[in-house]
Amino acid sequence: MTEAQPPRRPNLPSLPPEDLEGIPESTWLDVIHKMDEVYTQLVADEVALEEKNALLEQSQQFIYGLLSAMSDVLLACSEAGLIEQTNDALCRMVGRSDAQLRGTPLLALFADAPGTERLRQVLHTPALVRSGTDLELTLLDAAGQPQPVDFNLSPRHDSANRLAGLVLVGRPMGEIKRAYHQLREAHEELKRTQQQLLHSEKMASLGRLVAGVAHELNNPISFVLGNVHALQRYSERLTRYVAELEAQLPPGTGAPLRAKLRIDALLADLPSLMEGTLEGAQRTADIVSGLKRFSAVDREETTLLDLNDVIERAIEWIRRGAARDFDVRWQRGEALNVRGNAGRLLQVAMNLVQNAYDAAALPGQTPRLDIGCTVEPQRIVVRFRDNGPGIRAEHFERLFEPFFTTKPVGKGTGLGLSISFGIVEKLGGTLQADNAAGGGAVFTLTLPRA
Secondary structure, eight states: OOOOOOOOOOOOOOOOHHHHTTOOHHHHHHHHHHHHHHHHHHHHHHHHHHHHHHHHHHHHHHHHHHHHHOSSEEEEEETTSBEEEEOHHHHHHHTOOHHHHTTSBGGGGBOOHHHHHHHHHHHTOHHHHHHOEEEEEEEEOTTSOEEEEEEEEEEEEOTTSOEEEEEEEEEEOHHHHHHHHHHHHHHHHHHHHHHHHHHHHHHHHHHHHHHHHHHHHHHHHHHHHHHHHHHHHHHHHHHHHHHHHHHHSOTTTHHHHHHHTTHHHHHHHHHHHHHHHHHHHHHHHHHHHHHHHHTTOSOOOOEEEEHHHHHHHHHHHHHHTTOTTOEEEOOOOSOOEEEEOHHHHHHHHHHHHHHHHHHHOOTTOOOEEEEEEEEOSSEEEEEEEESSOOOOGGGGGGTTSTTOOOSOTTTOOSOHHHHHHHHHHHTTOEEEEEEOTTSSEEEEEEEEOO
């Protein structure tokens, strides 16, 4: 800025000598004094004007710095909706300079039709303009791609407090939405990890509890089984002994006593009674054995085996029972070599096949099971998919818990899946359940490839 130069003194008007005669000297002194005052005031006014110009320039530079430093986009438009002022953030986003944007319609910047229509309504509704409002609009960036921006609209007034237009300040939402999406994914992953930790701790606690229960039940069940087997042998001997005694009695004397004591009915009932007792005791022993396997009390030897043989045997045994109408779609493929105990893996396969049959055996429907295998470099994946109603959402968390079952009383103990889960986990694999896209449940068995 150039330094202010003092104004020049005005020259006195040149008058003819005859016109100057008769003017007192005091008048000339007053005129000179007034001229000095006017000159001094002019100098002061010019200095003040230069100072105000300097302050104005500083204010302009300050406002320009603020607008340039803003990360939010800024727009100022007239009452007619024409752009009057922008900032660098907006210019960078849309790929146009402030000079190119000035005087263009505000609505031409946006790509979101519903949002643009809402902005048009705001511009043509004085009440909304005066009160201000918030809108989520979509700007077209320099590449022509839509960018969501959350705008706040405020009225702008002139020096007479009359409405002069609108000021729009917006924050781009793309980065915020991406960060929120990542945060939501991290939160869901944390919830899944927490559920897995809770499930692992619950399974460990149940394992310790089940180990104690299995140990306490094992001895009395062994006594029952041993005694029933002994009773079966004794009953045969007693039957022979009674027959020999009756043969030595005089004819006609043993029959009335035999009928009175109902010896024939007793001897006929003894085998079924002992068979039922033996079956119940054996089922209890199987439950105890399953509890011991679930709690990792027993340690079985592992060998190299082919899962194809295990699956075929499981299908054959289930069909040989009550599932003769079971439509199992299974094709033996390449060798599925894993390391494990053949009996334990057969138990897992039989549980999965039997559960599929129980779930799909609905009135008016042929139960079907599709078994598919995938051989990967490090693992073998076997999927069991049935055509049943699928798994209810509230059952997923408890599906592998001991004693949890959806079957009627007497149809299941609730130990099949929990024991299978424990067997597979000991082998370094996983057992997962889900609902298939086309209906039905799908259980996925994954084991390390040998």
